[in-house]
Amino acid sequence: MISRALFLSFILVLCPYVSVVDVAEATSGRAIACNGSVCLNEALPNPNGLDADVWPNGEWMEIYNSGSTDIDVLNWRLVNKASKYLTFDSSSIVGFEAGNSSTWTISAGDYMVISRNGSSNFYLTNTFDYITMEDSSGTVLDQASWNFSTSAPSGLSLEEDPAGATNDWIGTNSTTPGAINDPAVAPLPPVPSDLKISEVMANPWPSFDGDSWPGGEWFEIWNSGQSDINLTGWSAVDANGNTIPFNESHLVGSSMIIASDEYRVIAVNASSSYGVLNNNAETLDLLWPNGSVAQSISWSGTEPGFSMVEQMDLSWSHASYPSPEAVNPPHWDMIVNGSSIIKITEVLVNSTIDGAPLPDGEWLELHNTGNSDFDLMGWMLMDGMGNVTQIDMLSLETNMSQPGTMISADGRRLVQFFTGTELWNDYNHVMLIDQFGSVVHKSWWDNFPGQNVSLIESQNPMAAWTPASWPT
Structure with a gap:
């Protein structure tokens, strides 16, 4: 009981310092339905060009007055999820004219563009953001949100989802600042062709x-x-x-x-x-x-x-x-179309000096699993980019007990890569091809194993090769 009480006390002390995950960022639909006649109508978070460029370039949002009376919007503001704000004033209201109140008044049935216009104190995030519109007294009138795994479409504006005002906003067909939106239409199904x-x-x-x-x-x-x-x-x-x-x-x-x-x-x-x-x-x-x-x-x-x-x-x-x-x-799972007693058994994809001859460079080990000596003349290796390494006296490491291109029964030979082909560290395919052009074995990997860490075949022959305990 004492230890548990101490543990709980420790947690309570720690709580003020624990960061809280913004749950909204992991979910969709932070938008709220507009509760007035002036509402957010269109947004361009990812313009072609610089985000902070001056109007008519850069980021912007558009508002629309669906009511029957004109409304003064001076000193209203937009607030992003990071609490950065953009005030509706001479810098942000497109068409603002000092001394002309009609330029900061949005007429009934009209549109107004609020531009970032080079502001460094406000921005629209391309991936996930929610933008709140407040009037001059701080009353929240509307909120738009969007959530893209990579980025909002470049140069394409967003609008409220017609399926629901609280859904994340969706892309339009084209940007229309200061005018009625051009909603995206569902694409027609493909018309197949030969x-x-x-x-x-x-x-x-x-x-x-x-x-x-x-x-x-x-x-x-x-x-x-x-x-x-x-x-x-x-x-x-x-x-x-x-x-x-x-x-x-x-x-x-x-x-x-x-x-x-x-x-x-x-x-x-x-x-x-x-x-x-x-x-x-x-x-x-x-x-x-x-x-x-x-x-x-x-x-x-x-x-x-x-x-x-x-x-x-x-x-x-x-x-x-x-x-x-x-x-x-053929697809990689089916690329092997022949059989042989010669197998790839080990690969070093990131050596001390990639592109150098042995002992410093990359290498691949071949094993003769048969009972007779075998001549590798005419064989080759090809990687997933189509680079070919001929298996010959130049690429094979010199071996006095296995002269030329011979590999003894149960013997092993190292192929070195120093004639222009280097093995990718993070992802690659390597195919062993016999003198008739058949792929008889393969090796592949999809992660960087580290320097001077060799790879061997996985227990699952369809899986990527895995790091060996040590190079052999």
Whole structure:
């Protein structure tokens, strides 16, 4: 009892210093229904350009007078969730004129824009925020909220959800400061076509996103039908409204016709310094010449140098390796299409000096599980970016007991990576390919194991490889 009482006393003393989690940030719907005739109507928390830019750029909110009388809003204010406020005055009211009271009076049925206009004391958060509007006496009249896992859409305003005044606000179709809102409409379902997006490279490496083909961002289209398709007028558009027309600037190859079962590449091709496709959350729509959506694909993340393809569950994630203008390789779970007595048994992906020869550089160990010596001439390793390392006398560590490209029965050989290919530390695929082109074994990892920590196959052969107790 004494120890429990002491423990409770300690907790009570500690309580004033314990931070309280803002429960609202983990939930939706901090908005409240407007209790007056002047209400919050539209918000732009994520403008194109600088948030703190001066009007007509930067962040802003719009109010609307749904009543029958004009209302003076001078010295009203907006308050964000961090208790930063923006007063309705000569700096924030768009169209304010000193000495002209009509410019700070919102007429019945009219709209007024309240701009941040360069203020450093107030801001609209892109991800999660709730904005309260108070009149000059401090009475709360309305509150808007939004909650985005990544960010509010760039350059697109938000408005009250027509399904409920207390719901988080939703995106409009277009920004309309000082005018009636342009509400977003539910997108029409895709109109399927034989033309499909079959592969996407949103995060190229070693080239930059905006480089010219064969570098830079690209995506691949496939004619899955039996007839040729004229690509004139076709295009693709991403979540930010960036349009890539299928024309001579982006369509790789001279013909505007894609034959049955043909694959073609659409390249960003230096049309944008920073590329177009987001490496993180992104959506890409394939559009018919009349603007109808034929296909819509989305992804949530990428790895440098890895392309993305549709998976068995219809999600989009990493391909086994890039294959522009060709049929996609099998999914990673099914990439092994041959068998062999030669196996990958251990990989060191982050060495003392990546790119150096042994003993300082990266390496991969091969094991001959058979009863006879074996010649590895003509074999190779390929990683998930398509980089190839030939298994030859240069890449194999010199071994006096196993000359040339031979590996003894139950023997082990180390392949070193110092001729241009380096293994990614955080994520990679490695395929062992025999002299006939069959993938006979594979290795992969999805976490950085640390420097000079080798990886070995997991007990679950479908799972990522795991750190070894020590390199062997």
